[in-house]
Amino acid sequence: MNQADKNRSFRTPDLKIGSYVYAEHPELFQGVERQGRQCWFVFSNPDGQCERLQQAFYNNSGMVSVRAFTEAERTLKDLIFSAERRGYAT
Numbered sequence: 001m002n003q004a005d006k007n008r009s010f011r012t013p014d015l016k017i018g019s020y021v022y023a024e025h026p027e028l029f030q031g032v033e034r035q036g037r038q039c040w041f042v043f044s045n046p047d048g049q050c051e052r053l054q055q056a057f058y059n060n061s062g063m064v065s066v067r068a069f070t071e072a073e074r075t076l077k078d079l080i081f082s083a084e085r086r087g088y089a090t
Helices: 017-024 044-058 068-087
Strands: 009-012 029-035 038-044
Touching: 009 017, 009 044, 017 029, 017 038, 017 044, 038 068
Parallel strands: none
Antiparallel strands: 009 038, 029 038
16 A cells, blocks of 8 residues: 655555546646656645545546546656656666
C-alpha cells in the first residue's frame, strides 16, 4: 500500500494511481522523485484527498474521463523519460 503523510504529501510508484490523481487534480502534483530505478510520483495531500482518490480508483467509483486519464499518464511518462534522456536516471 502507498504511504502518505496526510498533512504533507502522497507518494506512489504506481503510474496508474499517479495518473488518476493527476487527472483529477493536476495542481496537487509536486514532481517525480527517483530512488535508483524506481520513480515515485509526489503530490501535495490536503486533508487526505489523495487517499480518497486512490480508493475511488480501486473501487471503480472515480469519474475521470478517459481522455483526461490518458493525457495525465502521457504527461507523467514524459516526465520520467525526459529525465532519463538528460542523464538523470540512475
